[in-house]
Amino acid sequence: MANDVIIALDFPTREETLTFLDRFPAGEKPFVKIGMELYYAGGPDIVREMKARGHKIFLDLKLHDIPNTVKRAMSVLSRLDVDMVNLHAAGASEMMRAALEGLTRPDGTRPLLIAVTQLTSTDAAALKNELLIETPMAETVLSYAQNAARCGLDGVVCSPLEAALVKERCGSGFLTVTPGIRFAGGDAGDQKRIMSPERAGGSGCDYIVMGRPITQAPDPVEAYRRAVREFLG
Numbered sequence: 001m002a003n004d005v006i007i008a009l010d011f012p013t014r015e016e017t018l019t020f021l022d023r024f025p026a027g028e029k030p031f032v033k034i035g036m037e038l039y040y041a042g043g044p045d046i047v048r049e050m051k052a053r054g055h056k057i058f059l060d061l062k063l064h065d066i067p068n069t070v071k072r073a074m075s076v077l078s079r080l081d082v083d084m085v086n087l088h089a090a091g092a093s094e095m096m097r098a099a100l101e102g103l104t105r106p107d108g109t110r111p112l113l114i115a116v117t118q119l120t121s122t123d124a125a126a127l128k129n130e131l132l133i134e135t136p137m138a139e140t141v142l143s144y145a146q147n148a149a150r151c152g153l154d155g156v157v158c159s160p161l162e163a164a165l166v167k168e169r170c171g172s173g174f175l176t177v178t179p180g181i182r183f184a185g186g187d188a189g190d191q192k193r194i195m196s197p198e199r200a201g202g203s204g205c206d207y208i209v210m211g212r213p214i215t216q217a218p219d220p221v222e223a224y225r226r227a228v229r230e231f232l233g
């Protein structure tokens with residue numbers, strides 16, 4: 001399993017992104033996550049530029065639409081040659097299978113396809129009162145993960161606290177990509193259910209996603225190296 005630390009490039013412009021990445025020595029190319037903020041600012045060009053600079057890329061656009069639309073959008077994204085993309089499992093099985101089809105390139109290769117189960121910002125009250133889902137949160141997350149696994153997806157985005165349960169339910173090869181990571185003794189910010197890189201390493205997390213603890217650190221390169229050291233043990 002390719003365990004790795006993924007840096008969330010949550011920057012509003014290409015310039016700020018490059019200023020951050022230029023702090024790393026030429027030979028050190030972290031796996032990076034491009035989310036909605038940077039993608040909407042920089043478009044496909046920013047993805048191509050990161051790829052040309054030698055980074056692996058998780059394109060975090062969380063697709064959720066009718067199956068045909070998602071299939072066609074995934075087909076376009078597959079041409080960007082990213083390493084990982086995602087969608088909302090709430091789009092249901094037909095959409096997830098269509099996404100896989102669209103993502104698969106003519107030569108049979110494709111980026112990893114990861115499902116978002118329930119957003120970590122959705123709490124139990126919103127689940128029950130707004131989404132009208134009576135099933136408890138943990139069971140909902142696990143059931144969505146199982147649907148994704150049955151459809152042939154590669155894994156889920158989940159809280160590090162859920163990673164071991166996801167593995168238990170969906171199999172050890174089913175990937176867990178986990179945000180909500182904070183250094184021991186660090187500032188949690190708006191993340192509520194957090195874990196340190198070190199504990200995540202022993203808790204069934206295949207990839208940890210870290211943004212602010214690295215991007216806002218006084219020495220981001222050292223913070224990244226610390227995360228890798230602690231996560232990989």
Ligand code: C5P
Pocket residue numbers: 008010035118119120121157179180181191209210211212213
């Ligand atoms: O700065 P921080 O480490 O909290 O960044 C976490 C990253 O992971 C952000 O880009 C955020 O959008 C993303 N994410 C998350 N929780 C989810 C899904 C994605 O924090 N459930």
